[in-house]
Amino acid sequence: MIQAFVALANSLVDQFDVVDLLDGLTADCAHLLEVDAAGLLLADRRGVLHVVAASSERTRNLELFQLQREQGPCLDCYHTGQAVAVADLREEHGRWPRFATAAVDAGFVAVHALPMRLRDSVLGTLGLFSARVGVLSDDDLNLGQALAHVASVALVHQRAAADRGAVNEQLQAALVSRVVLEQAKGFLAQRGGLDTDEAFRRLRRYARDHNARLTHVARSVVSRELPAQRVLDYSAARHRRVAEP
């Protein structure tokens, strides 16, 4: 746990990439709280929730978080600003028929949603999915909530983000970064004949080893300033040591 916070603190001091940071944060969250998937949903100006980071980049898992745009614990949490804890989704079909069915089909039964707040407004929610029945302990919930707070701080990093406009601008930038990241995943997947999950791994590996921001590399791939083949070849060379998916 300490490592997670140290990594976070370091990245906040240095220049950092919001999408990369939040992806790391959700991965830490899933690991620390022993849940099977964690995702951050951020609301845009109209209050529509978008996936901005997830512990798993599998498109199907991203879809499960995205589904809560229409119904689900994350949407309820966003509207009320209160945490939502569900021990067993199979008993909540009446509450969220579409979401409960999809989540259970994907192998998740327990869900938690924690609000990401900045002063009096709710920016989005942290969703935690588990394959085992039961709610998290109070300690774990507090830790999860602390991580959600840190995510809010990371998103609204500008010290003088006093007015709502500046906050909106930063949230919007994070959402646009996510769009470009998804496009780059598709771009690399197509060029390399890979699935999007593997395309993301190669993109991230290239960015880390070149000490570049993930969003910047994604943008360069999509705009063709950085040849897709270079990213694919670079990571493939390193990848050979690991078993093929």
Place this chain on the structure above:
Amino acid sequence: MDGAAFSVVRDGASAGTFGSSGALSRRLDDFQFTLGEGPCLDAAQQGQPVLVADLTRSDEDRWPAFARAMAETGVRAVFALPVTVAGSRVGALDLFRHAPGTLGERSLAGGLLAARLAVLPLLDLITGDTDWAAAAEGRAGPPELASLERVEVYQATGMIMARLDVGPEDALVRLRACAFARKLTASEAAWKIVEGELQMDVDSSWYLADGGTGPSS
């Protein structure tokens, strides 16, 4: 509001007005195209709304030529809202008013929604089969919009960009065309593309993958 116009902006210059609520709006928007400055261009470039409560205020010196031209038409307030397609800033929706004053919270929300709806006819425009009458009747409504704003759509767009060597706007148009031809939503078509069920030829015709072979490029 006394007028509204929607403009496409490319490479920082207005590429023209597409759709306006009347002759006045069209003329006002043409000023930005002619003069090369104005709130619409700024909104499109920055991706942020530019709200001007009173163009005649003495401390308003951002667009001197545009403000002078506006003064002659009697327009005092201009509100420019950015329009984005697949993460790219493509233009802005301009609202004009004779009376000075700020835009209320509700009007702003309504305007932002309108700016998003403007994307749909814009996509048709890129393919050249604009049906403004249908758009005005609201046939291209929010459900399709929601279907465009999804992870799988962004990924599929990236795949089409790589396959056909086009930009995000063109790729999105092709995705929509593919969805339309198969009576699918953009999201459903995107899933088929991401999962390799649907593949695209370089001549941009779609075919069903046979025997589950991976994408060939």
